[in-house]
Amino acid sequence: MKHVDAIIVGGGPAGLAAAIELRKKGVEDILVLEREKRPGGILRQCIHDGFGLTRFGETLSGPEYAARFVREAEELGIPCLCDTTVLEVTPDRHVFASSSEHGMMEFEAGAVILAMGCRERTRGAISIPGTRPAGVYTAGVAQSYINLKNKMVGRRVIILGSGDIGMIMARRMTLEGAEVLGVFEVQPYASGLPRNVEQCLNDYNIPLSLSHTVTDIRGTDRLESVVISQVDDHMQPIPGTEVEYECDTLILSVGLIPENELTWMAGAEKDPGTSGPAVDESYQTTVPGVFAAGNVLHVHDLVDFVSLEAEALADGAPRFLAEGGLPECPLAVRGNELVGGLTPARVSGTSDVTVSFRVRRPLRDCTVEVRQGDTVIRRRRMAKALPAEMVQIKIAADKLNTTDDLEVTVTC
Amino acid sequence: MLREFTCIMCPQGCDIKVELEDGVIKSVTGNTCLKGEAYVTQEIQNPMRNIASSILVDGGELPLASVRLSGVIPKDRIFDVMAEIRKVELPAPVHEGDVAIADVLGLGVDVIVTKDVEAA
Numbered sequence: 001m002k003h004v005d006a007i008i009v010g011g012g013p014a015g016l017a018a019a020i021e022l023r024k025k026g027v028e029d030i031l032v033l034e035r036e037k038r039p040g041g042i043l044r045q046c047i048h049d050g051f052g053l054t055r056f057g058e059t060l061s062g063p064e065y066a067a068r069f070v071r072e073a074e075e076l077g078i079p080c081l082c083d084t085t086v087l088e089v090t091p092d093r094h095v096f097a098s099s100s101e102h103g104m105m106e107f108e109a110g111a112v113i114l115a116m117g118c119r120e121r122t123r124g125a126i127s128i129p130g131t132r133p134a135g136v137y138t139a140g141v142a143q144s145y146i147n148l149k150n151k152m153v154g155r156r157v158i159i160l161g162s163g164d165i166g167m168i169m170a171r172r173m174t175l176e177g178a179e180v181l182g183v184f185e186v187q188p189y190a191s192g193l194p195r196n197v198e199q200c201l202n203d204y205n206i207p208l209s210l211s212h213t214v215t216d217i218r219g220t221d222r223l224e225s226v227v228i229s230q231v232d233d234h235m236q237p238i239p240g241t242e243v244e245y246e247c248d249t250l251i252l253s254v255g256l257i258p259e260n261e262l263t264w265m266a267g268a269e270k271d272p273g274t275s276g277p278a279v280d281e282s283y284q285t286t287v288p289g290v291f292a293a294g295n296v297l298h299v300h301d302l303v304d305f306v307s308l309e310a311e312a313l314a315d316g317a318p319r320f321l322a323e324g325g326l327p328e329c330p331l332a333v334r335g336n337e338l339v340g341g342l343t344p345a346r347v348s349g350t351s352d353v354t355v356s357f358r359v360r361r362p363l364r365d366c367t368v369e370v371r372q373g374d375t376v377i378r379r380r381r382m383a384k385a386l387p388a389e390m391v392q393i394k395i396a397a398d399k400l401n402t403t404d405d406l407e408v409t410v411t412c
Numbered sequence: 413m414l415r416e417f418t419c420i421m422c423p424q425g426c427d428i429k430v431e432l433e434d435g436v437i438k439s440v441t442g443n444t445c446l447k448g449e450a451y452v453t454q455e456i457q458n459p460m461r462n463i464a465s466s467i468l469v470d471g472g473e474l475p476l477a478s479v480r481l482s483g484v485i486p487k488d489r490i491f492d493v494m495a496e497i498r499k500v501e502l503p504a505p506v507h508e509g510d511v512a513i514a515d516v517l518g519l520g521v522d523v524i525v526t527k528d529v530e531a532a
Contacts, residue, residue: 047478048464053422063478063527150475175494194425198418302423
């Protein structure tokens with residue numbers, strides 16, 4: 001069994017950014033474990049541009065954004081074991097992994113950084129009725145076929161869900177000669193960014209239908225048609241509104257789920273608000289020395305914020321390694337009914353903290369407040385707030401007390 | 413005449429309102445930076461877009477390398493450029509920054525590779 005100071009599970013944008021920043025903060029003994037053949041994560045198939053505006057001040061494609069981190073990690077001599085699957089992380093930070101080349105491996109880690117990212121919700125997760133023909137894909141799977149394997153997935157396409165990947169795939173498939181009949185969204189608003197509604201759908205005259213969903217999938221070997229129904233205010237299909245669309249492909253862009261099996265094996269507690277692990281201001285889970293950042297913690301809309309979060313994680317982990325522990329975080333962070341996906345769960349009141357959340361529905365002219373007791377620490381007016389856009393609020397340590405819980409409220 | 417735009421210059425996606433009189437811009441509101449004003453001005457005159465796609469690679473570890481344009485092109489030329497990209501096959505290896513097609517269709521921009529694909 002080999003000891004490693006910091007093991008990073010996942011060589012995507014979060015894992016690489018954490019690894020680079022840890023090395024810059026003086027952690028020499030680092031190992032990145034990556035499941036795919038190369039580091040870079042999902043960005044390798046995200047060939048559209050628009051990445052990097054915040055982190056690098058310029059707009060890059062996904063592969064270019066990833067390559068910057070891959071190159072820097074290589075230059076710093078950070079080892080990355082690819083083609084390696086982590087099977088288990090234990091509460092005392094033993095990491096079991098396997099690869100064809102090295103077989104079973106066991107490491108004893110000073111700190112474990114969880115950076116596994118997220119995965120897509122599937123047809124099963126949203127229980128669409130119907131037959132089980134070929135031609136039903138999640139958006140990311142279709143993206144990988146088209147952008148990595150040169151396999152076109154279909155010609156007449158319906159897209160369910162207006163997540164960013166779904167809209168980007170609507171454009172991508174149109175550029176490759178497919179006919180995208182429409183994007184259907186069960187909620188009364190688009191779930192992806194407004195710019196993607198504009199540049200991926202409107203630019204190509206692809207209709208977006210809100211408050212609609214797929215209520216039947218038909219076809220034996222290959223998908224032949226889907227039935228679309230309008231839904232009511234409670235997202236229930238309205239009988240009599242069914243329209244059948246002939247198509248050979250159904251793409252699902254119906255949400256992302258943090259990939260946390262290893263997190264739970266390690267014994268970390270779940271944050272019910274994010275469905276990811278409950279973390280403190282240092283991105284430490286409830287298991288000492290096990291940290292999490294990026295999409296495994298909560299799903300981001302922009303990779304820039306994944307990188308920045310993973311870099312922020314690299315403040316706490318070296319302190320844990322040096323001091324054997326981090327300050328207690330006795331103060332809870334709570335949101336009101338308009339605040340969703342709030343993280344971190346706990347703070348100390350002695351360190352700077354970045355609070356992240358999403359509004360639960362589209363809002364105009366609202367006010368965000370962060371309070372401790374009767375004291376308003378931060379107040380931000382927002383002309384427009386969308387669930388598609390994560391809100392992040394930085395709070396300096398000197399504004400915080402060490403006795404009162406943090407309350408995050410959005411009011412309209 | 414009032415025209416409304418969703419700015420695509422950054423993820424913020426500002427709602428921008430433009431007051432036009434005989435095709436001349438009288439006022440621009442709703443943008444939170446200068447890029448927004450430049451975007452709607454261009455959008456009214458001649459909408460421009462960048463596109464990303466992929467290009468065939470012969471003998472590479474992957475069958476495709478991703479590409480994008482070095483700058484924007486008129487929106488109504490997107491499918492013409494896609495047709496040009498589809499005609500080309502590059503021999504492996506290819507590297508980020510390689511010019512796959514110089515000055516594509518005389519539009520003044522290059523098709524550039526955005527991913528390293530080594531020889532298999």
